[in-house]
Amino acid sequence: MTAAQLVVNALGLAAMAWVVWYFLFSRRPATVARQTRGVQEIAITVKGGYSPDTILVQAGKPVRLLFYRDETADCSERVVFEHFNINARLPAFETTPIEFTPTEPGEYPFRCGMSMLKGLLVVEPAGAGRRTAASPHPSHG
Numbered sequence: 226m227t228a229a230q231l232v233v234n235a236l237g238l239a240a241m242a243w244v245v246w247y248f249l250f251s252r253r254p255a256t257v258a259r260q261t262r263g264v265q266e267i268a269i270t271v272k273g274g275y276s277p278d279t280i281l282v283q284a285g286k287p288v289r290l291l292f293y294r295d296e297t298a299d300c301s302e303r304v305v306f307e308h309f310n311i312n313a314r315l316p317a318f319e320t321t322p323i324e325f326t327p328t329e330p331g332e333y334p335f336r337c338g339m340s341m342l343k344g345l346l347v348v349e350p351a352g353a354g355r356r357t358a359a360s361p362h363p364s365h366g
């Protein structure tokens with residue numbers, strides 16, 4: 226094994242350790258999407274930010290995010306999920322569904338067109354029901 230391969234392996238291990246640590250121990254308040262006929266659905270209010278701004282879903286199941294834009298400020302007119310090639314317009318005072326299926330666990334930021342408003346989609350491995358079954362007050366960590 227070359228030195229370069231050793232470094233790559235070490236980095237890979239570190240990344241894996243971080244993922245394990247993250248899923249087991251981190252206490253980031255996240256809002257768990259509700260399951261409705263196989264679709265993970267959650268309503269997000271857009272008003273000077275995203276509420277909730279951290280959303281937890283499982284990989285491999287369709288996700289439907291219902292963005293309700295409760296303002297006319299230009300800033301929030303678009304919502305962008307770069308990883309999923311989504312760049313959608315959110316008409317003011319309307320609910321706009323954004324649908325996609327995350328296949329890989331990980332963290333996927335989303336943002337407004339100017340990157341001023343930020344949110345985070347956390348994708349857990351499929352079948353990880355631990356948090357879904359967790360406290361009804363996830364924001365209390």
Ligand SMILES: [Cu+2]
Nearest residue numbers: 300337339341
């Ligand atoms: Cu903006």
